[in-house]
Amino acid sequence: MTVLVFLDHEGGVIRQASRSAIAAxxxxxxxxxxxxxxxxxxxxxxxxxxxxxxxxxxxxxxTGSSELAEPVAALLAQLAAGYTHILATSSAMAxxxxxRAAALLDVQPIPDIVAINDADTFVxxxxxxxxxxxxxxxxxxxxxxxxxxxxxPVAAEGGNxxxxxxxxxxxxxxxxxxxxxxxxxxxxELESARVVxxxxxxxxxxxxxxxxxxxxxxxxAAIGASRAAVDKGFVPNExxxxxxxxxxxxxxxxxxxxxxxxxxxxxxxxSKVIVxxxxxxxxxxxxxxxxxxxxxxxxxxxxxxxELDKAG
Amino acid sequence: xxxxxPVKRVIDYNIKPxxxxxxxxVETAGVKMSMNPFDEIAVEEAVRLKEKGVVSEIIAVSIGExxxxxxxxxxxxxxxxxxxxxxxDVVTEPLAVAKVLRALVEREKPDLVILGKxxxxxxxxxxxxxLAGLLDRPQATFASKVDVADGGVTVTREIDGGLQTxxxxxxxxxxxxxxxxxxxxxxxPNIMKARKKPMEKLTPADLGVDMTPRLxxxxxxxxxxRKAGIKLDSAAELVSRLRNEAKVI
Numbered sequence: 001m002t003v004l005v006f007l008d009h010e011g012g013v014i015r016q017a018s019r020s021a022i023a024a025x026x027x028x029x030x031x032x033x034x035x036x037x038x039x040x041x042x043x044x045x046x047x048x049x050x051x052x053x054x055x056x057x058x059x060x061x062x063t064g065s066s067e068l069a070e071p072v073a074a075l076l077a078q079l080a081a082g083y084t085h086i087l088a089t090s091s092a093m094a095x096x097x098x099x100r101a102a103a104l105l106d107v108q109p110i111p112d113i114v115a116i117n118d119a120d121t122f123v124x125x126x127x128x129x130x131x132x133x134x135x136x137x138x139x140x141x142x143x144x145x146x147x148x149x150x151x152x153p154v155a156a157e158g159g160n161x162x163x164x165x166x167x168x169x170x171x172x173x174x175x176x177x178x179x180x181x182x183x184x185x186x187x188x189e190l191e192s193a194r195v196v197x198x199x200x201x202x203x204x205x206x207x208x209x210x211x212x213x214x215x216x217x218x219x220x221a222a223i224g225a226s227r228a229a230v231d232k233g234f235v236p237n238e239x240x241x242x243x244x245x246x247x248x249x250x251x252x253x254x255x256x257x258x259x260x261x262x263x264x265x266x267x268x269x270x271s272k273v274i275v276x277x278x279x280x281x282x283x284x285x286x287x288x289x290x291x292x293x294x295x296x297x298x299x300x301x302x303x304x305x306x307e308l309d310k311a312g
Numbered sequence: 313x314x315x316x317x318p319v320k321r322v323i324d325y326n327i328k329p330x331x332x333x334x335x336x337x338v339e340t341a342g343v344k345m346s347m348n349p350f351d352e353i354a355v356e357e358a359v360r361l362k363e364k365g366v367v368s369e370i371i372a373v374s375i376g377e378x379x380x381x382x383x384x385x386x387x388x389x390x391x392x393x394x395x396x397x398x399x400x401d402v403v404t405e406p407l408a409v410a411k412v413l414r415a416l417v418e419r420e421k422p423d424l425v426i427l428g429k430x431x432x433x434x435x436x437x438x439x440x441x442x443l444a445g446l447l448d449r450p451q452a453t454f455a456s457k458v459d460v461a462d463g464g465v466t467v468t469r470e471i472d473g474g475l476q477t478x479x480x481x482x483x484x485x486x487x488x489x490x491x492x493x494x495x496x497x498x499x500x501p502n503i504m505k506a507r508k509k510p511m512e513k514l515t516p517a518d519l520g521v522d523m524t525p526r527l528x529x530x531x532x533x534x535x536x537x538r539k540a541g542i543k544l545d546s547a548a549e550l551v552s553r554l555r556n557e558a559k560v561i
Contacts, residue, residue, distance in 0.1 A: 008472070010473070067476070068478065069441065069444075069451055069453070070444075070450060070451070073441075073445060091472050092454060092469075092470065092471040092472045093471070093472070095437050095441075095453070095454075096441065096451075096453045096454070097441075098441075099406065099437070099438035099439075099441035099442050099445070100441040100442065100444060100445035100451065101445070102407070102438070102442065102445075103407065103410060103441070103442035103443070103444075103445030103446045104445050106407070107407070107526070108405050108406065108407040108408075108525070108526035108527055109406070109407075109436070109438050109442075110527065111435070111436050111437060111438065112435065121530060125435065125535070126338070126433065126434055126435055126532070127323070127329040127338060127432070127433060127435070128432065128435065129535060130328060130329045130331075130338075130535070131329060131331045131338055131532050131533065131534065131535065132532070132533050132534075132535050133529055133531075133532045134529070134530040134531045134532075134533075135527040135528065135529055135530065136527065136528050136530050137526060137527055138526050138527070138528065139526050172448040172449060172450065173450075173481075174449065174450035174480060174481035174484065175450035175451070175452070175478055175479070175480045175481070175484075176478060176479045176480075177476075177478055178466070178476075178477040178478055178479050179476070179477045180471070180474065180475070180476045180477075181474050181475045181476075181477075182473045182474035183473060183474045195560075195561075219561065227490065230490065230491070231490065231491075233491075236474075236475075237456065237470045237489065237490060237491055238470070238471075238472060238473055238474060240490075243432070243435065244350075244429075244430065244489075244490060246472075251560050252554070252558075252560040252561065262328060263325070269538055272560065273554070273558045273560050274538075274541075275550065275554070281543075286540060286543070287538075287540045288538045288540065289540065289541055290541035290542075290558065291541055291542060291543075291544055291550055291553055291554070291558075292541065292542070292543045292544065293543070293544050293545070293546070293547070293550060294543060300547055303546070303547035303548075304547040304550065304551065306547070307547045307548050307550075307551040308551055308561070311551055311555065
């Protein structure tokens with residue numbers, strides 16, 4: 001069996017979450033990968049260095065059309081002839097493209113798997129992680145997205161795969177790329193950060209999210225937010241940790257002013273150590289937190305920084 | 313122009329789902345059901361486009377058991393003009409749902425289909441993309457801003473790390489993300505009015521669609537429980553525990 005993994009990259013560097021998808025794919029068979037988008041040439045070079053990758057397919061394109069779902073889905077459907085499984089990490093890009101490719105192939109996709117039982121049988125969370133469903137696919141090909149936190153990423157270096165060019169087929173037309181606006185951040189990515197500091201409703205406003213920065217800087221952490229905080233417009237959606245946002249599983253997750261709705265817990269409860277600070281002793285977050293402090297985050301936060309500074 | 317908005321009846325988002333003792337699925341009998349929250353956002357967007365004078369008719373569609381007509385009444389109370397229920401007791405998978413919707417799109421010829429980005433029961437996040445693929449039409453998923461003008465639609469999409477803007481020619485498919493809008497509550501007079509709005513009932517067979525699921529459920533289980541830890545009194549104690557006990561800082 002040969003598996004194709006559709007990779008995500010940032011400026012040519014393959015995202016760690018995509019290396020988790022390669023780890024999952026290696027359980028199924030030999031692995032080829034596909035890279036598209038701006039900087040695809042640099043991305044193909046970093047993909048070729050990933051151990052276990054046999055072949056890298058690269059799409060070089062400067063028109064922006066490789067950022068659109070229509071031609072990329074058409075390409076995946078075309079490439080599918082040579083593969084039993086097509087995988088990707090559950091990124092915004094893959095979620096946009098893979099189901100469309102699946103429809104072109106008359107396949108029901110299997111999103112967000114957390115375990116592989118055999119070539120047809122997979123485990124995936126449903127109801128925001130309130131239950132785990134084991135499902136068996138009757139389709140000849142499997143189109144799968146992988147929950148990165150469930151698979152240890154393969155190494156970034158050590159391999160030496162061949163690189164081949166593939167051309168993007170024409171999509172149905174009708175869609176045009178206009179622009180991309182990326183939030184600038186010096187911080188680690190939410191999904192691969194070792195520490196995540198998240199704020200919720202208790203932050204009260206967007207301005208107060210700045211108060212999390214010194215703590216995040218101190219711990220080398222990514223900053224996240226609950227859906228409630230995003231809903232209220234405190235921070236942009238890409239900060240969202242939860243069922244409808246990003247799924248994280250860092251070594252340390254610090255939840256400040258987050259009550260712990262199922263929606264949020266679905267996105268972070270696989271973290272190794274969870275710390276919660278909340279005024280409400282009944283907040284559900286305390287039912288999953290390893291360490292909890294009942295109190296006002298605006299009082300605790302400076303104390304926490306002072307203690308970290310003291311400890312050096 | 314015409315807009316089609318599919319809506320799904322799911323366990324209310326405030327209810328904690330319970331796995332059935334035999335591991336065959338999640339208990340839905342006697343559980344409060346509501347419209348999938350992302351579909352509410354999709355309905356709201358269609359209603360706002362109608363209020364702006366861009367849209368002339370909104371058709372709400374649901375595919376599922378007979379009780380899904382409650383969800384369609386809710387959509388009509390929010391402002392949809394009429395509804396179509398495609399009745400089936402089979403578990404609805406995105407591929408089959410997209411095929412039903414394709415048949416309805418071919419019949420009703422809407423200029424836009426606006427769907428929720430994801431149903432909160434199966435968390436599949438696929439139907440809109442699949443419908444667009446089956447119809448070979450342009451798609452804009454995870455929309456946080458929709459602007460219909462000059463015979464097309466400009467959509468701002470939520471992507472990893474920021475926002476992307478794309479322009480689609482009509483007819484097109486859009487899926488709604490969280491920040492697109494805040495859905496309205498249906499007022500009592502509108503709920504009463506919705507009872508009189510037309511609802512057509514069809515079956516998948518009427519539309520020539522085979523609903524047989526491609527994924528069979530082997531089992532459904534509770535995830536491993538995470539145990540509650542301990543409550544601490546001070547930041548000093550927390551730092552000491554994180555350093556010496558958990559060893560994560």
